[in-house]
Amino acid sequence: MAEAIITINDLDYTVEDHTVLQDFNMQVIKGDYLTIAGPSGSGKSTLLKLMAGFLSPDRGTIVYQGQDITTYPITAYRQQVSYCIQQPLLFGTTVMDNFTFPYQINNQAVDHDRIQHLLAAVDLPQEYTQKKITELSGGERQRVALVRNLLLEPQVLLLDEVTAGLDERSKQIVLDLLAVEHQRGKTLVKVTHDTDEIHMAHHLVHLEKGGVS
């Protein structure tokens, strides 16, 4: 039987009397490429934020590799289960500032080979490390943000509409990188509105108001 990496049990989440998720249950299998679709307001992004530990459920549990995430050290959990925010914001001055940050917070030496490898994977030249973040296009920003999330080799990627608003080329580069990371064994959970991506999904979960269909 396939091993679950994340299990969500009987989860309720309410915002100001509005029930977003109720008695919600879901399993993410290790190595899966799960696509979550559904109408606006169905709780897709909320579900990712709950899984990333950015929101706490009113009831129920989220279990990661057999351990309730509330008992897991939160910084270690977020490095294992990496949340890619919709329309990411880069920080610092240059692209390199964004790549050194994950290493700095872990007191690790910067792995320049890994940075170069991932930059090439998202079709950005090596010189881009010194480029000012204000000079990047929307598509380039998203690719840099994705590299930033991948540097420390997380086990799971939670992707919140990471291709929304991107031009076709950037979108394809991002999807290709995700496919490669999936083949390398990462578990991907992707929220999307994109009909092409929904049609191509390996494994689709359709969220209706407050539950799965």
Place this chain on the structure above:
Amino acid sequence: MQGLAVSNLSLLLALFLVVVAMGISVREKLDLHRDIIYAILRAIIQLTVVGYVLKAVFHVANIFLTLTLTLIIILNASWNAYQRNGRQKRGFIYSFIAIFSSTTVTIMILVLSGSIRPVAQQLVPISGMIASNSMVAIGLAYRAMRTQFKQQAQQVNEMLALGATGFQASRAIIRESIKTGMQPTIDSAKTVGLVSLPGMMSGLIFAGVDPVYAIKYQIMVTFMLMSATSIGSVIAIYLSYRNYFNDRLQLILPEE
């Protein structure tokens, strides 16, 4: 006390200055006249009470009474700084620790260096100056921190998503807030004597002290305010940035 001639009558006549402010408020429809009357009445009552209290404390010249008065000043300053921070969790105790530390450290250095003597006439007014400047610096730093956490919420969340601790995700905000708290003291040190003749120096000159001697005290005040505002801002911000995160390291923004 040559040249000091503030009689009750002259004070009453000087009240005309307040009438000017009231007149402007009425003419320009600022609706501030009630506020002005309230503020003036409070100032007169507070200062009169403080005048008599100080007279008694100086007369008794008891170190414990002096320290108690200093503590009251610090508690008041802490309460005010806490109010300016939107009454955050543990805000009063954080402000108290910051103002108490900045006042104590600065006073100790001044006493040990022989700049002031540990007597009520010197300790009480100097403590008041230090605590009030520390309070203003902390208030500015708190406000800057609140604004920046709001403006940079997404950036903080991005850093948290990468596995940063609350401190790592707030480092730029912490730095900027401390800077904001300290900046006015640094700016005023640059223009002291050129734009303004500050209170301590003016007071001494008013009382007939040689201006060259008065500036020594003003230089000491400049040194002590640098110390007080930096210690106060650093401690207050390092303690209170944690209020912006819960135990699951989720960013919590204060409601207005």
